[in-house]
Amino acid sequence: MDVGRITEFNPQVLKKNNTFERVSLHSHQVSSKLKENLPFSQGLNFLINYWELKPAQYENRLQELSLKGIKHISTFVPWSHFETDIYHSLKKFLKACWNVKMPVKLFIMPELGVNYPNCGIPKELLADHANLATDKQGNIIYNVTAPNIFPLPSFMSPVVLKHFGNYLIKLGGLLNEVFQEVKDMSFCEVIISNSFFNYYRNFGLPSYEHGDYSASQVLAFQDFLDRQYPTLGHNQISNPLKENFKTLAYENYNRHRFLVHVEKLLREKTELVFAKKHVTCSLQNISLINPETAPEVSNHSLLTEVLDYKPCLKKYYDVICSAGTKKEWLYLHFANAFRRFNDQERSFLALASLIHAGNLMLFTQDYFKFSIPFRKKLEKLVNFFETKKLVKRSQVSYLAASLYSANSTCLSIFQKMTSNSIEIIAKVEGRSASCGHLVFVDPTSIINLLEFLQFLNQAQTGSVVAIPKVMQEIPNFTQDAKIHFEKFSKIHPKLKINLGLQYEVYSYGLGQVVFYAPEMFWKPEDNLETQSPKIFFQSLLGLAEFKIPCLLQNQELKVEVYCSKEDGSDQVLFLINPTAKEISSSIEFPQDVILKALPTSNNGDNSLVGKNFEIAVPSLGVVSMQVFLAGTTAGTTETATAEKFKNHQDEVIAWT
Amino acid sequence: MDLTHDWKVLNEVLFPQDNIIASKNTMVVLEEQDQIQDGLVFDGTSFDRTFLGNADGFASCKSEAMQGIIHTSLQDLAKKYGVQSCVRLSNNKLRSCIQDVARLGPNYFQQIQKTRDLLLEKETLFHSTQHFVLNFLNSKIQKFMPRKFNFLIFVTESTTYKALLLSYANGKLDRFFEPDFSSLHEDRLLEWQKEYKVIGQYLESRYILPCYAIFISKEVWCSCCEASVTPYLKPWNVFVRAYNLGLAKVFPESVATRALLAIQRLMMYFARL
Numbered sequence: 054m055d056v057g058r059i060t061e062f063n064p065q066v067l068k069k070n071n072t073f074e075r076v077s078l079h080s081h082q083v084s085s086k087l088k089e090n091l092p093f094s095q096g097l098n099f100l101i102n103y104w105e106l107k108p109a110q111y112e113n114r115l116q117e118l119s120l121k122g123i124k125h126i127s128t129f130v131p132w133s134h135f136e137t138d139i140y141h142s143l144k145k146f147l148k149a150c151w152n153v154k155m156p157v158k159l160f161i162m163p164e165l166g167v168n169y170p171n172c173g174i175p176k177e178l179l180a181d182h183a184n185l186a187t188d189k190q191g192n193i194i195y196n197v198t199a200p201n202i203f204p205l206p207s208f209m210s211p212v213v214l215k216h217f218g219n220y221l222i223k224l225g226g227l228l229n230e231v232f233q234e235v236k237d238m239s240f241c242e243v244i245i246s247n248s249f250f251n252y253y254r255n256f257g258l259p260s261y262e263h264g265d266y267s268a269s270q271v272l273a274f275q276d277f278l279d280r281q282y283p284t285l286g287h288n289q290i291s292n293p294l295k296e297n298f299k300t301l302a303y304e305n306y307n308r309h310r311f312l313v314h315v316e317k318l319l320r321e322k323t324e325l326v327f328a329k330k331h332v333t334c335s336l337q338n339i340s341l342i343n344p345e346t347a348p349e350v351s352n353h354s355l356l357t358e359v360l361d362y363k364p365c366l367k368k369y370y371d372v373i374c375s376a377g378t379k380k381e382w383l384y385l386h387f388a389n390a391f392r393r394f395n396d397q398e399r400s401f402l403a404l405a406s407l408i409h410a411g412n413l414m415l416f417t418q419d420y421f422k423f424s425i426p427f428r429k430k431l432e433k434l435v436n437f438f439e440t441k442k443l444v445k446r447s448q449v450s451y452l453a454a455s456l457y458s459a460n461s462t463c464l465s466i467f468q469k470m471t472s473n474s475i476e477i478i479a480k481v482e483g484r485s486a487s488c489g490h491l492v493f494v495d496p497t498s499i500i501n502l503l504e505f506l507q508f509l510n511q512a513q514t515g516s517v518v519a520i521p522k523v524m525q526e527i528p529n530f531t532q533d534a535k536i537h538f539e540k541f542s543k544i545h546p547k548l549k550i551n552l553g554l555q556y557e558v559y560s561y562g563l564g565q566v567v568f569y570a571p572e573m574f575w576k577p578e579d580n581l582e583t584q585s586p587k588i589f590f591q592s593l594l595g596l597a598e599f600k601i602p603c604l605l606q607n608q609e610l611k612v613e614v615y616c617s618k619e620d621g622s623d624q625v626l627f628l629i630n631p632t633a634k635e636i637s638s639s640i641e642f643p644q645d646v647i648l649k650a651l652p653t654s655n656n657g658d659n660s661l662v663g664k665n666f667e668i669a670v671p672s673l674g675v676v677s678m679q680v681f682l683a684g685t686t687a688g689t690t691e692t693a694t695a696e697k698f699k700n701h702q703d704e705v706i707a708w709t
Numbered sequence: 710m711d712l713t714h715d716w717k718v719l720n721e722v723l724f725p726q727d728n729i730i731a732s733k734n735t736m737v738v739l740e741e742q743d744q745i746q747d748g749l750v751f752d753g754t755s756f757d758r759t760f761l762g763n764a765d766g767f768a769s770c771k772s773e774a775m776q777g778i779i780h781t782s783l784q785d786l787a788k789k790y791g792v793q794s795c796v797r798l799s800n801n802k803l804r805s806c807i808q809d810v811a812r813l814g815p816n817y818f819q820q821i822q823k824t825r826d827l828l829l830e831k832e833t834l835f836h837s838t839q840h841f842v843l844n845f846l847n848s849k850i851q852k853f854m855p856r857k858f859n860f861l862i863f864v865t866e867s868t869t870y871k872a873l874l875l876s877y878a879n880g881k882l883d884r885f886f887e888p889d890f891s892s893l894h895e896d897r898l899l900e901w902q903k904e905y906k907v908i909g910q911y912l913e914s915r916y917i918l919p920c921y922a923i924f925i926s927k928e929v930w931c932s933c934c935e936a937s938v939t940p941y942l943k944p945w946n947v948f949v950r951a952y953n954l955g956l957a958k959v960f961p962e963s964v965a966t967r968a969l970l971a972i973q974r975l976m977m978y979f980a981r982l
Contacts, residue, residue, distance in 0.1 A: 105712070107891055168717045170815035195807050199716040201815040202807060257746050257800055352739065352803060356749055359824050360737060363753035388717040392724075 096412040097435055098127045098158065099420060100384075102168055103146040104134050111149035118417055119155060122432075126150065127158040127244075127414060131173025132220050144231055151235045159241060161224060161323075162248040165196050166343040166386050171203045172196065175216060179203055184210040186265040188255045194265070196252070197355040198346050199389040205249050208319055209270040221323055225330030238334040245323050246341035250316045251381070254348040254457075261305060263348070263457035264312045277311045281501075282531070298499050302527070306499055309454035313479045340381040340456075341414075344372040344406075345390050354390040364390050366398055366673075370405060370631045374611065377409030377445075378468075379456045379477050384414040387422070400427050401631075401673040407431070408613050408627045408675065411445050434677070437651065443615040443625055447476040448599050453495040455479050460495055460574055466590055467493070472601055472612045490516045491597035496571035497521075502533040509541070513562030517597040521571035522557070529571065542568070552592060553585030565596060600643065602626065602680075607638035610670060624680040625651060630670035637669040645683040713884045716817045722862055722873035723840045725931050734792045738783070741800035750790050760786070803828065818882055841937040841944040842875075842923075843882070851880045853965070861888065861912060861922035861960075863901060864930045870898055871927075874912070888912055902958065909960030922960040923948070929956050946980075949973045 099118070106114060118126065128146070135143055150157040163173050171179060178184050186194045186207040194205045206213045232238040253265040282298045298307070320338055327336065345354045350368045357364045369391075376383055383406040385391060387399055394402065400423055406413045420428070437443075449471050453459040456477050467475050492511055494500070498521060500508075505520075512518040523530045523538055530538060541559075548558040556569035569589065602614045603626065610628050617623040630636050641664065648661040662683060670676050712718075738760075739747040748756030787795040806827045810820040846860060860875040876884035890898060893911050897904045905924045912920040925933070929951040936942035949970060951957040959966050 105715075105887075168715070169712065170714060176815075192804065193808070195811060197807055199817050201714065201716075201817040202811045202813075202820045203815070204811060255804070257741055352800070353747060353749060355807075355824070356737065356739070356798075356803075358821050359828065360735075360749070360751070362737075362749055362751050365749070365753045365755050367755040388720060392720055 096407055096438070097431070098382075098412065098414040099123050099125070100127050100129070100414055100416045102416075103128050104131060104138075104142055104169065108140060108142055108145040108149075111146050112153055115149055115153045115155050119153060121421070123155075123417065125156040125158065126417075127160060129160045129164055129167045129173070130224065131167055131169040132163050132217070133171070133173050133175040134169055135173075135224060136175065136220060141227075144227055147228075147231045147241065148235065151231075151237065151240050154240070156240050156242070158244050159228075160244045160246060160341070161221070162244075162246045164246060164248065164341060164343065164384070165252055165346040166198065166384065166389065168200050168386075168388065170200060172200065174203070174206055178206050178213055178216060181212070183267075183269060184213050185267060186249065186253055187267045188253070188258055189262040189264070189266050190255075190258070191266070192255055194253060194255055196346060197351050199358075202355075205252060207265050207267040207269055208249065209265060209267060209273055209315060211269065218322070218326065221326040222330065225327050225332050228327075228332045228334070229330050232332070232334065238332075242335040242337060243327065243332070245320050245336060245338050246382075247316055247339075248319070250312065251340065251342045252346060252348060253312070256348055256350075256352040258348070260457040260461075261309075263455070264308050266308075270311075270315075273315070274308070274311050277314060278307060281307070281310070298528070298531075303499060306454050306458065306497055309458040312457075313455045340379065341384055342372070342376050342381045343384045343386065344369045344376070345386065347372045357390050357393060363393050366394065366402070367631060369402060373402065373406050373409050374473070376406075377411070377613075378473070378475060381410060382412050382414060383410045385419070386416065387419040388416075396422075396424070397673055399423070401675075404431070404675055405629060405631070407434075408629065409611075434651070438615070438625075441623065441625075442618045443623075444618055446602075446614045446616045446624075447474055448597070449475040449491045449493060449594075451475055451477045451493050451495065452498075453477060453479060454498065458495065458497075460497060463493070463496065463574070463586065463590075466587055470587075470590060470594060471599065472603070472605075474599075474602065474614065491593060491599060492516050492518045493593070494518070494520045496569075496574035497529075499529055499531070500534050501531045502537055505530075505534045505537055509561060509566065512564040512566045515563035517565045517567065517593065519556075519567040519569055519593055521574075522555075522568040524570075524572060524575075526572070527575055538568075541566075550592070552588045554589040556589065558596065567593065567596065603643075604641040605638050606640075607636050610636055610638055622682045626678050626680050628668060628670050628676040630672060630674050633672050635669055635671050635674075637667065640666050640668050642680075647681040647683055649679040649681070651677045651679050712886050714815045714817060715886045718871070718873055718887045719818065719885045722864060722871055723842070723934075725864075725927070725934060736787065736790050736792045736795045737798050738786065738795060739798050739800050739803070746800055748786075751792065754790060757789075798828065816883070818885060841933070845945075846875070846877060846882075847880070855919050857883075857918055859912060859916055859918050859920045861909070861920060863905075863908070863922060863924045864927050865899070865901055865924070866927035868899060870901070874916075876916075876918070889915065902955070905958040905960055906962075920960070924958040924960070925951065926956055945973055946977050949977065 101114070101118075103111065115126065130143060147157065165172050167173055170176070182193075184206050186205045188194055196203055196205055208214065208217070228238075228241070228243070232241070254260070254263045278299045324336055344350070350372055353365065353368055356362065373383060385403060385406060387394075391399065391402070399419075403413060403415065403423070423431075449467060451459050451464060451467065456479055459477050464475075464477070492508070494508065498504075500520065508518045508520050521529060523535055542557070545559045545561065550556055550558065554570055554573065556567055559566045559568070573585065602612060602624070605612060605628075609632055610630055613627040613629065615625040615627075628638075628640070645662065645664050648663075648666065650660075668676060734751050736748065736750045738745055739749070744762045745760050746762075748760060750756065783795040783797065787793070806824050809827065810823045813819050813823060842860070842862065846854075854877070857876075857878045860877065862873045862875070864871045872888055872890070874884075874886055874888040875882055876886075890908075890911075892915070893908065897907060901908065901924045905922070908924075909920055909922045912922070925948070929947070933944040933947045933951075936947045937944040948957060952959065952970065953974075959970070
């Protein structure tokens with residue numbers, strides 16, 4: 054199946070193919086591929102709340118939006134509204150979409166920030182404490198932002214799951230009914246998001262304590278542990294302590310693995326329900342987050358309402374950056390705490406979301422509140438990315454038990470060293486081969502045989518894979534993985550290095566495998582000597598031939614690089630200034646480059662050539678530019694025009 | 710459709726300005742177990758991360774002797790951010806507040822109000838951006854109002870309109886939502902200057918409750934809202950002026966309403982003198 058075709062969700066594609074293929078049931082693998090190849094056309098999603106309109110208005114409203122240039126629409130489906138809706142609004146809405154030939158994306162999972170009481174969660178589920186999610190300290194996890202304050206349900210509660218299953222069956226039935234009536238399903242795409250799994254933490258807890266620790270998950274967690282680490286055979290009982298990964302020492306790691314496992318199961322079950330109901334339209338798996346409700350800023354959002362304060366833009370910007378690292382979709386709603394930002398701040402947040410996360414979901418009314426020039430620039434940018442097939446460049450993948458369990462010291466060092474060219478992943482399978490790509494396995498991981506083989510496969514395709522070594526004092530490899538590791542290290546020639554941290558380098562296939570000593574990371578993070586890992590990480594980056602996109606003198610500026618899927622040297626660079634003051638900084642490239650304004654200015658096709666530039670980024674502004682390596686095919690065509698305009702930097706367009 | 714607590718519409722109608730003016734220049738430090746977890750400054754200034762987790766001098770100490778140190782430190786912090794005062798909030802207290810207000814159901818307005826009441830001992834340091842219409846409906850006028858009633862704010866702009874129905878019960882804002890005008894022809898709504906009585910009567914029969922209403926153009930409404938946050942300007946004065954010019958309407962035009970408008974006119978006259 055051509056995965057790329059599904060992701061290009063636009064009417065032109067629909068007309069040509071007239072069908073949407075179904076993503077296979079093993080969507081977790083597929084979804085990671087989808088994320089990788091996510092084109093920018095997927096980036097801008099326009100939301101409409103169908104339940105806020107009268108069914109008679111649907112067609113008119115959609116036609117109005119179509120005339121304004123909106124090519125596809127997205128909507129959430131509030132769970133309790135769908136179950137109690139006697140007017141069959143969703144069915145009417147879907148039919149209206151089909152009538153006006155407007156493709157529609159249905160976000161079927163409950164999401165925070167949706168303008169419906171309890172964000173659409175049936176209130177009877179919230180009445181029973183047994184159904185509620187709790188954090189590691191035993192406190193119930195609450196949503197504290199609009200539309201109202203309510204406790205989050207736990208997807209591990211059997212009652213919640215049963216009720217949710219019934220909702221999905223009903224929804225599947227309705228979709229099937231609609232598709233049969235209109236004899237077409239190509240206009241509809243079902244989006245399965247990770248729902249509340251991003252929000253299972255109360256404010257104040259560190260990210261490694263993320264997760265739902267409600268009573269209902271005790272048995273499920275125990276069952277998960279038994280499956281993950283099966284009981285030892287009688288010949289291994291002699292040394293049970295070393296193999297006992299079920300102990301408290303590994304609890305944190307196991308909890309995160311469990312969280313990922315439950316989320317995956319929920320997605321798979323959702324797909325199964327739709328498959329049973331013969332809903333064969335396109336299904337897509339994504340991770341979605343609403344920055345206002347993220348655990349890091351939830352209390353901030355509440356207190357801005359309570360105290361009538363202005364929200365702190367930087368906090369939300371940090372959440373957006375972090376979502377970019379985790380490859381999450383962003384959903385901005387300017388009716389809650391974000392309504393307190395002014396136009397410039399809102400435009401900046403929208404643009405920053407688009408650049409950092411590669412996508413953005415906005416309500417249509419919010420989008421049309423932006424100034425016309427800003428919307429035009431946004432459209433130009435999106436079109437440019439579509440035609441050039443540009444994707445966000447992440448040269449380093451940080452593999453952790455879950456998206457929240459990455460060792461904060463390692464992650465922050467990597468982020469600084471790579472100018473944020475890093476992504477956090479929770480699994481390695483399904484990753485494409487990319488030469489020079491570094492996969493760093495979290496030092497506190499427990500490695501089993503399957504994972505170990507996956508790492509080796511990844512290395513074979515050309516990546517550099519850094520794996521923690523077998524430890525003597527604290528077991529971190531399962532018995533079979535350990536045997537395989539020992540065999541591997543005996544067979545293959547290695548290079549032993551000690552740079553404050555011992556590691557071994559093996560050439561394997563097209564890539565390399567690095568085994569590093571993880572002992573120092575098992576100590577409390579306060580005791581970690583940051584100098585040793587720094588040198589080690591530097592050497593790892595060197596081994597992976599990591600190319601830093603540019604060096605900025607001012608660390609307050611953020612950099613984001615997109616490159617073409619077809620030609621890696623064809624790059625687009627964004628310099629983002631999240632502060633309220635203008636920042637002037639020198640920018641240094643590793644070699645001579647040609648900079649070209651993006652979107653192209655009306656005054657001509659002007660470019661700059663050089664290695665060092667002095668660039669001023671306005672407050673809450675973004676400077677975007679195309680970067681070509683001088684001397685490459687793309688670069689030579691630019692050089693002639695560029696020479697003429699050397700030293701004229703006025704043509705680099707700033708987004709203000 | 711069946712939203713009875715539509716926070717989005719409430720904000721769209723009551724606070725049409727883009728910039729909501731922040732409250733008095735104060736700041737809040739959120740702490741738990743002697744550790745500073747977060748800081749909020751009234752104008753959205755980013756709180757310095759170096760203070761996070763730094764309990765020295767900011768710790769909530771039980772001994773009275775140490776109270777002086779806390780006071781001084783908070784004052785220093787206030788000085789650093791150029792605010793009038795800095796207030797300490799306990800994260801535990803906030804958490805228990807959240808637990809309490811979650812029981813109020815889906816009324817976010819009431820939840821926020823109650824959180825304010827429970828959380829802020831020194832209320833004088835903060836003031837919420839109360840709306841002049843809400844203030845009026847919460848004032849002594851309540852004594853003359855029925856136990857349950859609806860209040861419509863109908864704001865029009867060329868060919869579009871935005872309506873908010875505030876439903877009061879026992880002196881409290883019970884529900885807030887966009888009223889259902891499905892049985893009323895769209896043209897009648899756009900012709901509000903002639904049809905305001907019909908609209909008011911329609912809502913009375915639709916919700917079987919007495920209805921009071923103000924009909925106003927968006928331009929005038931925005932000036933009223935602007936006046937409510939501008940010193941020396943009074944929103945009701947702007948409204949009465951617009952009413953006199955026929956740019957705003959009220960329902961019902963009863964003796965009581967006329968008397969209220971007359972009192973407002975008199976107050977405007979004497980204020981000018």
